[in-house]
Amino acid sequence: MLSFNEALKEAKIALGKHHKETRIASLLLEDMFQMDQVALMMRGTETISDNALKSYREAVERVIEDYPYQYITGRAHFYGRTFKVNSHTLIPRNETEELVYHVLDKVKSGKIVDIGTGTGAIGLTLKLENKALDVYVTDISSDALRVTKQNMDALDAKVTILNGDMLKPLTDKNIKVDVLISNPPYIAESETDEMSASTVKYEPHSALFAEEDGLYFYRNIIEGLEFVLNTDGKVFFEIGYKQGEKVKDLFLSNWPKSKVQVIKDINGQDRIIYAEWVK
CATH class of the missing domain: 1.10.8 (Helicase, Ruva Protein; domain 3)
Structure with a gap:
């Protein structure tokens, strides 16, 4: 004993x-x-x-x-709260808390969307931290959105959940927002060796990897901003530590009048793109 x-x-x-x-x-x-x-x-x-x-x-x-302990317990901690997770969802990371912090610092009201929400950690946390925000969350995975709904109910965070790929849930309903946030899949296949064994073996690859050297989702979202953002809209992306200048250049090549900033995380690595969009 x-x-x-x-x-x-x-x-x-x-x-x-x-x-x-x-x-x-x-x-x-x-x-x-x-x-x-x-x-x-x-x-x-x-x-x-x-x-x-x-x-x-x-x-x-x-x-x-190598099995992630969060999948064993079905729980992950994010921004001081507990979120349900399973193998259909990416496990929320500490780095993403910094993305939430910067959004809350720069956005006080308005309609916002979290594209590719997974567990709902970003969108639900933003709503809980600032009730004035009108929050939409989207994901292409119905399985992931079931987890989002469970977290929304458990945390009593009222957001609008939409199913679909990237910007399509918004364009299909003619929804425009003031702020777009996304932590999309951004890892290039060539970077697999830099990742932990547990992540590669067990977390959903559809939420991790992206074509075009990790830039596929950024490019598609950036190209479609005029269809989903209101005038003077803001954009926040989480990015890989090698992607700061690439995503910034991608943004400015499409919207050269915009202001784009690369924000580093607490470890001094490029982690967030913040853009004030101008058409």
Whole structure:
């Protein structure tokens, strides 16, 4: 029989031996059994049941085999909230929280759209942080939008969900917005070697990879901005760390009067495109 503290120690040792992040042991314990740091301080010496220990050990083994721990628990943490995730959705990243931060800093009201929403993390967070925003979220994947709907209901965030590819859900309904946000697939196939094994093996490739050296979705969205953006509209993209100048040039080649800025993340890497669109 092991206590929660002992089970955690065992899991950290196992993960460390296989060069995995040992903090995942704590995250699993928290998401599976609601044993966060405070609970461990108060109840960590309590015995973990045989069934719970078996489930915990199996989860640790799956992480060792590169399976994302968020898919094991069905939960991911983003901007201080918990979102449901599954294999149909990309797992929200810390870097994307910076995109949300910059949108909230620059946009105080109006109609906005999150293109390729996945879990809904971006669009739902924006609505929850600023109730004045009229938020639309879109995705081509019906499976992903089912997760979006579950997160919307769980978080009580009222947004409009639309199914379809890129700008089509907006153009089909003659919807124009003041702000367009997207974290589209932007990884080139040639960059696979730079990615973690768990991402390549298990996260949906349709949400990761893009043709044209990763620029396919940016180009298509940028070319269609006049059909979905109101006058003086704003655009925010999350980008790969090598793509700043490429996406900026792509934007200005289509809309040369626009103001386009490449914003770096906390690690000093190009991460966000912010554009004030002028037709």
